[in-house]
Amino acid sequence: MKISVVGTGYVGLVTGACLAEMGNDVICADNNLVKIENLKKGILPIWEPGLDEIVHRNYSDGRLSFTTDIGYAVLHSGIIFIAVGTPPDEDGSADLQYVLAVASEIALYMNEYKIIVDKSTVPVGTADIVAQVINKGLAERSFEVDFDVVSNPEFLKEGAAVEDFMKPDRVIIGTKSDKSAKVMRDLYAPFCTSSDRIIAMSIRSAEMTKYAANAMLATKISFINEIALLCEKLGADVSEVRNGIGSDSRIGYKFIYPGVGYGGSCFPKDVQALIQMAHQTEVDAKVLLAVEDRNNSQKRVLFDKVVTRFGSDLSGMRFAIWGLSFKPQTDDMREAPSRVIINLLLCAGAEIKVYDPVAMPEAKKVLTPSSAIEFFENQYDALEQVDALLLITEWHQFRNPDFTKMKSAMKSPIIFDGRNQYQPKMLRGVGFEYFSIGRN
Ligand SMILES: NC(=O)c1ccc[n+]([C@@H]2O[C@H](COP(=O)([O-])OP(=O)(O)OC[C@H]3O[C@@H](n4cnc5c(N)ncnc54)[C@H](O)[C@@H]3O)[C@@H](O)[C@H]2O)c1
Known part of the structure; x- marks a missing residue:
């Protein structure tokens, strides 16, 4: 054809x-x-x-x-x-x-x-x-x-x-x-x-199917992120809860990973567009509004943990960022949570050392230019003398890193893990202070 x-x-x-x-x-x-x-x-x-x-x-x-x-x-x-x-x-x-x-x-x-x-x-x-x-x-x-x-x-x-x-x-x-x-x-x-x-x-059903699919997936993410916050407050572990609920075939394991919020070129804008369609047709989009609201707050969660640990004035402090793209296997930086987190860190006076396997060229185009951001070609080089590491995108190569090498490079062995990539017990066992989402 x-x-x-x-x-x-x-x-x-x-x-x-x-x-x-x-x-x-x-x-x-x-x-x-x-x-x-x-x-x-x-x-x-x-x-x-x-x-x-x-x-x-x-x-x-x-x-x-x-x-x-x-x-x-x-x-x-x-x-x-x-x-x-x-x-x-x-x-x-x-x-x-x-x-x-x-x-x-x-x-x-x-x-x-x-x-x-x-x-x-x-x-x-x-x-x-x-x-x-x-x-x-x-x-x-x-x-x-x-x-x-x-x-x-x-x-x-x-x-x-x-x-x-x-x-x-x-x-x-x-x-x-x-x-x-x-x-x-x-x-x-x-x-x-x-x-x-x-x-x-029908044509209209097809148009709606796309929005409904993305809104459903965004809803699952915001839902588990809210459950993760509750787990933290109530002493439960969201990873265990995820296993518990995912085993129900009506729920499933997909899209119920807690993290730093959804980003990318689709979910944020499609949820917003659906909210506007609801607005124009005088439907009160209670669920969609809550999904978006939770996601906006979620993008701050890792930064809030940093502030709880170090205080709100981060001047003179250095943080490494692993992962910039909104998810692994892409260089797409549109609506990436890393952008929000990096801005918050910079506003609080911190210096930042970043590494991403593929998204750094894109990141250089979209991040506010700042002498406080340094880009590194190697994940371990970005850790030199940092006060803590923030893991934002779960690239495979971050799953099983050399913790001894990391520890000797960092000024203090502290990890804020926005994607729950490591086992808290294991990390604490090898001498790291470790913060993750919904598991502490
Ligand atoms: N990116 C995704 O993962 C994804 C997935 C499913 C659906 N979508 C949807 O697909 C659509 C496209 O998304 P995308 O991510 O590919 O966008 P994109 O920004 O990557 O690409 C859009 C392209 O259209 C070109 N363009 C704009 N106006 C033009 C014109 N008048 N004539 C010729 N070219 C023109 C731009 O130069 C650009 O190259 C969006 O509606 C998006 O929501 C995206």
Whole structure:
């Protein structure tokens, strides 16, 4: 099939590369010239396991191409994915300006029947707006042509994006036309050979499914974080509690790890956007508001433990940070809890030594420039003469570090573990003062 993907970011690039991998001809279009020129040279804008390989292979085989010419992409494809960002507007609602700008451009160049696929996460009712914008554009050209707008939200996880796209748990297709439903089923069939995981539904249900999924996962995280705080106060251990409740098949073990709060490009903005949808429809979003509120407080929890231990004036003190990205296996720093924690430490007068296996280039772009932040290429070098270590992102390489080496590098052997990576008893046994989430 001939496909174009407009917006070559996280979702667009993965979508384009994986569709090309199945033999389709894919044009990835983006209005960011630098990004497109880099992709043509083989330089990817994101770090994502396995993505390099399939982008390079499909580009050199000629199934995947890159352009800034959206018109060319529209003219040469029957299916056009819109995969641009939908960042939060000032009030938290999803900003649709990029999606609608692409819809206008599609209308400028549409020459025959096309399927326009909303891949971006968009509020319920957006497909109707996209159709209106395209109809308006066609009317301005005095050109009549049939088209369908389909909702096909993306559920990939950063850090496992390629795997998730190639072997999806489900493919949601929201459409009201049999013709587009069949084309979309055919397109996704190669990704669902072991079992049929394609779920067709109404467009509005498909749009809502994406938000409901992310809000559910965010709710689980905020829930366990609140239970962790209670465990600390009441002398229980949240790891034991997690095991206890996770064994119930109705609950499960996933997404009930306590930590320093959720971040990334999706959960925070999607929960906010859903709250705004509730607001606009006069639904009192009590649960969603609480989920967001808990998460905002949770991002401070590790810092509050530092203050309890050292006092509120941290001037002259040095802290090491292990892990910057919002989760392991990605360099994405969007809404990362590390940003909040680092700002709080800096405001309290501390100096910071940071290490992350892949996210430091991104971190340098987004952290407020400060002479009090030093970046290190080695996790142990970042520990030299620090008063304590804060573990924020649970990269594998932090799971079983050389504690003797750590202890001899640090000024004082104190660890604030935001991801419960170590056993308190063991760490105390080897001479560390150890603080974690919901276990002390
Ligand atoms: N990142 C994720 O893990 C993830 C997962 C599922 C869904 N989503 C959703 O997918 C959408 C895209 O997210 P992302 O993380 O890929 O965003 P991104 O910021 O990484 O990429 C968006 C791309 O769109 C391009 N763009 C913007 N306006 C354009 C225009 N008019 N024409 C051409 N290109 C344009 C930008 O230059 C950028 O490269 C969002 O709605 C997001 O919520 C993201």
